Amino acid sequence: MTSTDLLIQREGPCAKLIISNPPKRNAIATATAAALVDALNALDQDPDVRVIVVTGEGEYFSSGGDLDEFLATVDAGATQLWETGEPWQTLFGLIPTLSKPVIARVVGSAMAGACGLVAACDFAYASEDATFGSPEIKIGLFPLFILPALLNRLGQRHALDLALTGRTIDSADALRMGLVNAVVGRDQLDDLVGQHVAALSKLEPATVKRGKHAFHKISSVGFTEGLELARGLRPAFMCSEELRRGIEKFFNKKGVKA
Structure with a gap:
């Protein structure tokens, strides 16, 4: 065997x-x-x-x-x-x-x-x-x-x-x-x-990690609970260095100052 x-x-x-x-x-x-x-x-x-x-x-x-x-x-x-x-x-x-x-x-x-x-x-x-x-x-x-x-x-x-x-x-x-x-x-x-x-x-590893966590948490609960979770998870994304870099990269590509 x-x-x-x-x-x-x-x-x-x-x-x-x-x-x-x-x-x-x-x-x-x-x-x-x-x-x-x-x-x-x-x-x-x-x-x-x-x-x-x-x-x-x-x-x-x-x-x-x-x-x-x-x-x-x-x-x-x-x-x-x-x-x-x-x-x-x-x-x-x-x-x-x-x-x-x-x-x-x-x-x-x-x-x-x-x-x-x-x-x-x-x-x-x-x-x-x-x-x-x-x-x-x-x-x-x-x-x-x-x-x-x-x-x-x-x-x-x-x-x-x-x-x-x-x-x-x-x-x-x-x-x-x-x-x-x-x-x-x-x-x-x-x-x-x-x-x-x-x-x-090509994606930011930290953003992917947080994204997977958020997806599975939100998908495991009902609609209303999912919105509450989204609100609680939002600061982890909004205050991240990955978001700062992503916005700066976007504006640089467009030729616009942030």
């Missing part, structure tokens, strides 16, 4: 996390989930990294959770299952809290936990041949850890559709549902991801 490695490639301001176990379609074991947590936290603290890209090695993004591991834990007690659930809970709750944008680059299949990982990322770009699904119900499971990410990304109807039917959808349906931002031919995918990495890398 082969284990899943996590490879890290640095390309300028971009750090690419590659889920690597091609013989098992890049299955994600609990140890892999823990490694993803450690790598994401480390890269988020690296000042040279502006954008993180998550992808799979070869022809697949990931088949999701490692079924060999699941089979081995069928007879585990509740305490053990509670403890081994920690890396999964942490992983799916982590990405919204990171200061760096995280992009899912999807080719081939992104199933079960991997589909949830795509939903949890800030952005997702897929090849035309990519497929997605949450088929856990077909083997007697239910997608518990990924359900919050699916609900946030897809809304109740689409999330229930995937979770309760277990059906596989193509990239066109994933785009329609809002699971991915864009779909292109496989030969165009790296260029598309690269364009977004370049655009995000």
Whole structure:
């Protein structure tokens, strides 16, 4: 039984996390989930990294959770299952809290936990041949850890559709549902991801950090509460050096004195 490695490639301001176990379609074991947590936290603290890209090695993004591991834990007690659930809970709750944008680059299949990982990322770009699904119900499971990410990304109807039917959808349906931002031919995918990495890398890191924080805080509450949060968060942006520099740059470009 082969284990899943996590490879890290640095390309300028971009750090690419590659889920690597091609013989098992890049299955994600609990140890892999823990490694993803450690790598994401480390890269988020690296000042040279502006954008993180998550992808799979070869022809697949990931088949999701490692079924060999699941089979081995069928007879585990509740305490053990509670403890081994920690890396999964942490992983799916982590990405919204990171200061760096995280992009899912999807080719081939992104199933079960991997589909949830795509939903949890800030952005997702897929090849035309990519497929997605949450088929856990077909083997007697239910997608518990990924359900919050699916609900946030897809809304109740689409999330229930995937979770309760277990059906596989193509990239066109994933785009329609809002699971991915864009779909292109496989030969165009790296260029598309690269364009977004370049655009995000030009932004002020502190503003991106505050922006992600504000977005997820406001989106997690109701309309009225969101406006109250916006008012409270406003000084962090309005009093920042990034805003001062941005306004000066704007006026300099226009040839007007501030």
